[in-house]
Amino acid sequence: MADFSELEAREGVRLSWNVWPNTKLEATKCVLPFAALVTPCKKLQDCPVVPYQPVPCRSCGAVLNPFARVDFPGKLWVCPFCYTRNQFPPHYNAISESNLPAELFPNYSAIDYTIPKPGGPQPPAYIFVVDTCVSEDELDTCKGALLQALGLLPENALVGLVTYGTHVQVHEIGFTECAKSWVFQGSKECDPRKVAHQLGLNRGGPGQQQRDHPGAGHQGGSAQPGLGRFLLPLSEGEFVLSDLLENLHVDSFQAPIDKRAARCTGTALQVATALAGACLTPGGSATRIMLFVGGPATVGSGSVVQREKTEAIRSHKDLVKDQAPFFQKATQFYESLAHQLVLQGHTLDVFACALDQVGLAEMKPAIERTGGMVALAESYHHQTFKDSLRQIFLKDEDGLNICSHGTVEVFCSKDIKVSGCVGPCAPLDKKSPLVSENTVGMGGTTVWRLCSLSESTTLCVFFDIVGNKEGPQDAAAMMASQQFFMQFQVKYTTLQGEARMRVITLTRHWTDGGNVQDLLAGFDQEASAVIMARLLSSKMEAEEEFNATRWLDRALIRMCSRFGDYRTEDPTSFQLSPQMSIYPQFMFNLRRSQFVQVFNNSPDETAYFRMVLCCEDAFNSLVMIQPTLTSYSFNGPPEPALLDVASIAADSILLLDAFFQVVVFHGSTIAQWRKAKYQDRPEHAAFSQLLKTPMEDAAEIIKGRFPVPRLVDCDQHGSQARFLLAKLNPSSTYNSSGAGGSAEVIMTDDVSLQVFMDHLRKLAVAPS
Numbered sequence: 001m002a003d004f005s006e007l008e009a010r011e012g013v014r015l016s017w018n019v020w021p022n023t024k025l026e027a028t029k030c031v032l033p034f035a036a037l038v039t040p041c042k043k044l045q046d047c048p049v050v051p052y053q054p055v056p057c058r059s060c061g062a063v064l065n066p067f068a069r070v071d072f073p074g075k076l077w078v079c080p081f082c083y084t085r086n087q088f089p090p091h092y093n094a095i096s097e098s099n100l101p102a103e104l105f106p107n108y109s110a111i112d113y114t115i116p117k118p119g120g121p122q123p124p125a126y127i128f129v130v131d132t133c134v135s136e137d138e139l140d141t142c143k144g145a146l147l148q149a150l151g152l153l154p155e156n157a158l159v160g161l162v163t164y165g166t167h168v169q170v171h172e173i174g175f176t177e178c179a180k181s182w183v184f185q186g187s188k189e190c191d192p193r194k195v196a197h198q199l200g201l202n203r204g205g206p207g208q209q210q211r212d213h214p215g216a217g218h219q220g221g222s223a224q225p226g227l228g229r230f231l232l233p234l235s236e237g238e239f240v241l242s243d244l245l246e247n248l249h250v251d252s253f254q255a256p257i258d259k260r261a262a263r264c265t266g267t268a269l270q271v272a273t274a275l276a277g278a279c280l281t282p283g284g285s286a287t288r289i290m291l292f293v294g295g296p297a298t299v300g301s302g303s304v305v306q307r308e309k310t311e312a313i314r315s316h317k318d319l320v321k322d323q324a325p326f327f328q329k330a331t332q333f334y335e336s337l338a339h340q341l342v343l344q345g346h347t348l349d350v351f352a353c354a355l356d357q358v359g360l361a362e363m364k365p366a367i368e369r370t371g372g373m374v375a376l377a378e379s380y381h382h383q384t385f386k387d388s389l390r391q392i393f394l395k396d397e398d399g400l401n402i403c404s405h406g407t408v409e410v411f412c413s414k415d416i417k418v419s420g421c422v423g424p425c426a427p428l429d430k431k432s433p434l435v436s437e438n439t440v441g442m443g444g445t446t447v448w449r450l451c452s453l454s455e456s457t458t459l460c461v462f463f464d465i466v467g468n469k470e471g472p473q474d475a476a477a478m479m480a481s482q483q484f485f486m487q488f489q490v491k492y493t494t495l496q497g498e499a500r501m502r503v504i505t506l507t508r509h510w511t512d513g514g515n516v517q518d519l520l521a522g523f524d525q526e527a528s529a530v531i532m533a534r535l536l537s538s539k540m541e542a543e544e545e546f547n548a549t550r551w552l553d554r555a556l557i558r559m560c561s562r563f564g565d566y567r568t569e570d571p572t573s574f575q576l577s578p579q580m581s582i583y584p585q586f587m588f589n590l591r592r593s594q595f596v597q598v599f600n601n602s603p604d605e606t607a608y609f610r611m612v613l614c615c616e617d618a619f620n621s622l623v624m625i626q627p628t629l630t631s632y633s634f635n636g637p638p639e640p641a642l643l644d645v646a647s648i649a650a651d652s653i654l655l656l657d658a659f660f661q662v663v664v665f666h667g668s669t670i671a672q673w674r675k676a677k678y679q680d681r682p683e684h685a686a687f688s689q690l691l692k693t694p695m696e697d698a699a700e701i702i703k704g705r706f707p708v709p710r711l712v713d714c715d716q717h718g719s720q721a722r723f724l725l726a727k728l729n730p731s732s733t734y735n736s737s738g739a740g741g742s743a744e745v746i747m748t749d750d751v752s753l754q755v756f757m758d759h760l761r762k763l764a765v766a767p768s
Contacts, residue, residue, distance in 0.1 A: 004524040005619075011109050011506050012042040013488065014618050016531050019511050019522030020465060020484065022415070026513020027465035031559040033440070035462045035531045039617050040490040040502060041403050041455050047502075048102050049112040054503060055092070055103075059084035062411040062487050065505035066106050072096055080485045080507075081411050103503070113501040121497020124404075125158035125231060125280055125287040129272045132165040132251040133261035134294035134380075138353070141380040142292055143245050145389055150242065152393035155235040158227065158285060160275065161244055164268035165251025165261065166299070170199065170275060171244055173237040174229040179244060184271055186264025187299045192340065195274035201226045202278075226279030259307045263295055265359065266302020266333055269348070269366075273337060277344045286404030286493060287346040288372075288392075288452070293358045294380070302333045304359035313357050316598045316606070330362035338366040342426040345405050347452040349373040351389065352604070353380045361603040368611055369426040371406075371452035375707040376608045387708035395495070400706055403500075406450035406492035408459060410434070413484040415467035418446045422534045423459035424615040425450045436464035441538050453492060454706075458617045460534045461488075483507045516563060523579045529586035530621040537595055537610045548596045556587050560764035571761040588729075588756050589626040589643070609660070612707065620659060620705075627658035627727050632694050634686065644729040644753075648716065648744040655694045656724050659705075662698045663712045665724045671715035716744070729753045 008014045014037045021027050027034065055064040057079040064086075069078040072095065075088045088095060095101065103111050128146060132139060153159070161171040168190075169181040182199055184190055196202055232240075255261040272289045280287055298307045304326050305313040314324035341348055347370045352358045355378055360367075367374050375388035391400055407428065410418050417436035420443030421427070427442040427449075434446050440462040442448065448459065490502040511518040532552070539546050559580075566574040576584070594601055594609045601609075613624055631641040633652040641647040647654065649667050656663040666674060670690075673679075679688040695713075702709055714720035730746040731754065751759075 004527065008039075008042075008618070009045050010047075010107075011504055012039045012044050012502075013037065013486075013504060013506060014524060014527040015508065015522075016524060016528040017519065017522055018508050018524060019518050020508065021513030021519065022465075022467050022510040023513055024465055024467060029513065029562060030519065031555055031562060032528050033462055033531060033535060034465060035460055035535075036486070036488075037458050037460055037527055037530060037618050038408065038488050038504070039456065039458045040406065040408060040450070040488070041401075041453055041457060041492065042617070043455060044110050046107055047110045047112060048108060049114060049500075050102050051114050053115065054113050054501060055086075055089060057082065057084055057086055059086075060411060061409075063489060063503045063505075064101075064103050065487065065503065066104055066109060067483075067485055067505060067507055068104070070095075070104065081413060081487070109506055110502060110504045113503070115491070115499040115501055117493070117497070117499040119284075122285045123154065123156040123158055123233065123497070124495075125160070125276070125285040126153065127160040127162060127231070127272050127276055127287070127289045129162045129164065129268050129289060129291045130248070131263065131265065131268075131291075131293045131295070132163050132248065133255075133263045134250065136250055138294055138380050139248065139250055142294075142353070143248055145380065145386050146245055146292075147242060149389055149393055150234065150238060152390065152395075153234050154395075155233070157234050158231045158280075159234050159237055159241055160231045160279075161241060162268055162272045162275070163248060164264055166253040166264065168264060168268045168271045170230060170271060172229050173232045173240045173244070176240055179247070184267065186262065186267045188267070189301050190267055190270045190274065192270070192274035192277055195271055196278035199226070199230065199275065199278070201230075201275075226275065230275055231279050255307070258309055260298050260305070260309060261295060262299045262307065263293075263297050264300035265291070265293055265297035266330070266337075267300035269337060270301060273340055273344070273346070276346050277340070280344075280346075282343065282345050283405055286402075286452070286495075286497075287344070288349055289341075289346060290349045290351070292351050292353070292380075294354050296354075296357060296359050297330075302330045302337075302359065302362065304330050304357070304362055314603060316601075316603055319603060327362065330359065331365065334363050334366040338369040338426070341366060341370045342449060342451060345449075345451050346370065347372050347404070349392070351375050351377075351385055352608075353377045353382065353385050355379070357602050357604040359604070361607040364607045364611060368424050368614070369451075371424040371450050371457065371615070373400075373452075373706065374608060374611055376605065384708050384710055387702075388706060391704075391706045391708065400454040400456075401495055402452055402454050403492040403494050404452055406453045406490060407447060408450065409447045409489045410461055411446070411485075411487040411489070412463065413486075415465065416484060416486075417464045417466050419443055419462040419464045421448050421459050421461050422538045422614055423448075424453075424457060424611075425459060436466070438464050440535065450492070456617045456620060457615055458621075460531055460614075462535075483509050520563060520577050520579045525580055525583040525586065526622055527618055529583060529590065529625060530618050532587070533590055533593075533595060533621065533625055534614055536590070537614060540596075541610070549591055552587055552591055552596070556584060556760065557763045560584070560760060561766075561768065564764050566761075566765045568767055569765055571758070571765050574761040574765055584757060584760055585753065586622075586626055588753050592750065593625055595624075612660075623657055624659040627656055629728075630655040630657075630694075630697070632690060634690065638693065638697070642729075643727065645725070645732050645744050645746050647728070650716070653690065653694050654724065655697055656727060657701050657709075658723075658727055659709060660707075661710045661712055661723050662701050663714065663723045664694050664698055665721065666715045668716040671718075674715075 060082040062081045067080045163169045167186050168184040172180045296305045297303045318324040348366050349372045377385040419436040420440040422441035425448040427445045428447040430447040432446045485507050488504040629641045629643050632638050650669040654665040678684045712723045730748045731752045
């Protein structure tokens with residue numbers, strides 16, 4: 001149990017607790033939630049791909065796995081979840097102890113099945129929705145990035161273009177005689193059926209448009225009349241689409257100097273969603289609606305601010321005081337859009353490139369529930385935008401290898417129920433006896449839909465222990481030796497269009513809740529920190545007047561009081577076991593992080609940070625909570641450094657990976673030498689190499705990460721040094737005597753980790 005990352009490499013799952021108490025009462029005493037971080041498409045060790053269908057249990061639906069009891073002579077297997085006896089199908093007749101199918105091998109706790117897909121693989125579809133209410137320079141850069149993206153798409157990919165400003169324009173790519181577009185009024189709400197009717201896309205219609213456009217017969221004939229008109233394979237429509245993009249101009253309805261541009265983002269997304277729904281069959285092509293937006297929506301559905309510049313866009317303070325008149329209505333609009341997109345199985349990606357806010361906080365439901373990608377930058381010129389867009393389309397190891405049309409279903413042993421899920425998914429209305437009354441996140445079901453998922457997409461599934469084992473000691477001892485089981489069934493379509501089903505089955509054991517050492521041996525402090533961060537983000541979004549810092553502190557104090565080793569009212573005697581010793585430090589950094597502290601961040605930025613946290617795997621999430629720091633000097637090879645102001649030295653370089661930013665920080669002496677160009681002299685080759693190494697390591701970190709982090713190259717005492725100082729433990733501040741002899745002092749009133757731990761010890765050892 002020591003290295004939980006090894007289990008994750010085999011199973012793709014990390015549990016907060018790997019040993020569970022056998023009663024509800026003892027589970028409550030554990031304070032921290034019982035949950036699993038499931039990464040459905042993670043590349044696993046020892047995960048075979050088999051070319052046949054799984055064998056499900058006829059009673060509960062769980063799939064045959066290594067923990068099933070097998071009666072070889074009788075050709076029967078017993079489901080470990082519901083104890084039902086199942087007959088093997090006829091093609092398993094040759095099964096024996098020496099001739100096992102792959103799913104019964106003990107080391108194959110995760111296995112991939114290839115499922116035949118009717119109609120064969122379907123090409124992906126991309127609808128680009130482009131905001132034209134930006135400057136000419138910005139629009140040119142956006143157009144350039146889109147033209148580059150077209151070059152990375154497969155030839156058979158379906159592409160479409162919607163542009164918007166004051167009005168929405170749907171471009172008919174299949175009409176080659178001249179540029180032809182269908183215009184919708186931006187200030188009016190668009191019903192999907194009316195949009196389809198106005199575009200001539202009513203299903204089951206007379207089919208006149210197919211006769212007019214011979215290309216429309218591709219991918220489904222009369223059932224999909226928009227193909228060949230508004231959506232075309234890239235090989236056929238690339239010339240027209242490139243021409244449309246190159247000739248795209250800024251919105252002709254220019255705004256007066258005292259008003260914001262009339263931008264109908266919500267209406268444009270409604271039209272694009274209706275277009276995708278009318279042209280493509282649900283569950284067919286992997287469809288992405290990609291929004292490129294350069295400012296806030298001011299007209300039509302989903303508006304977030306008035307056009308008058310005298311009215312400021314909402315801030316966190318306005319949201320708390322209920323002084324954001326557009327927020328509630330816009331959020332409800334995007335929730336209804338999310339519902340429509342999930343029904344169609346389509347994904348919304350947002351590239352928000354503006355100095356001002358664009359309304360990302362309101363769009364959050366539509367992005368999150370469809371598993372969409374989101375990138376936030378100050379401008380289309382920013383490298384974060386250009387590189388993040390490329391990442392989505394790259395097909396080799398540098399790309400994200402995005403899968404589509406995913407569902408995740410959870411099965412578990414009796415005495416365990418499913419409370420809910422927090423992550424980039426939407427609940428499906430499947431009732432089950434496994435559903436708990438206590439709802440966390442998206443609950444009330446054991447099945448969730450993922451319209452889009454990458455190799456790092458991770459769901460956080462919460463469980464409720466409902467066992468109530470009262471009785472004699474021998475019964476408790478018998479229970480303690482028993483195992484419990486979980487199974488995650490993941491269905492998805494790969495980037496190549498192949499239908500797969502991954503079945504992950506894992507087992508852990510029960511213990512008597514009074515056996516603290518047994519519980520501690522199975523505690524995963526890294527996974528628990530990430531799970532608490534997700535739960536906290538979910539509560540901050542859902543619960544009004546929720547005090548996040550107080551909630552975190554109370555949970556930490558109760559946990560330390562329960563699992564710490566101490567004498568009552570003696571803080572100096574307090575100790576935590578190694579399995580839990582770093583957890584308070586994670587909580588200290590989580591309290592100070594951008595997920596909890598909204599000061600100096602806009603609602604859009606906060607929504608962006610929380611969206612990324614709630615879809616990344618355990619490792620990446622932990623980097624967001626507690627960044628990693630590496631020190632480079634002449635004294636030896638690079639080595640990990642404490643995330644503390646004391647780590648700053650004049651003659652060293654620090655590399656900080658905070659996920660959203662990667663900072664290369666040069667000490668004052670190194671910075672002076674660099675300015676004096678010592679690195680260009682042959683006799684200072686070692687110094688030249690010292691400067692290069694952290695930059696090369698930073699480039700390696702950035703490669704393959706989405707969204708692409710911002711690279712900050714700064715010097716000690718420089719203005720951009722704030723990116724590093726904000727993440728460090730302020731052990732030496734302007735009002736302290738200093739710690740560790742560091743020359744650097746942080747101008748902050750935040751408490752240091754030492755003060756935080758002193759208070760924690762004092763409160764943990766107090767009489768309950």
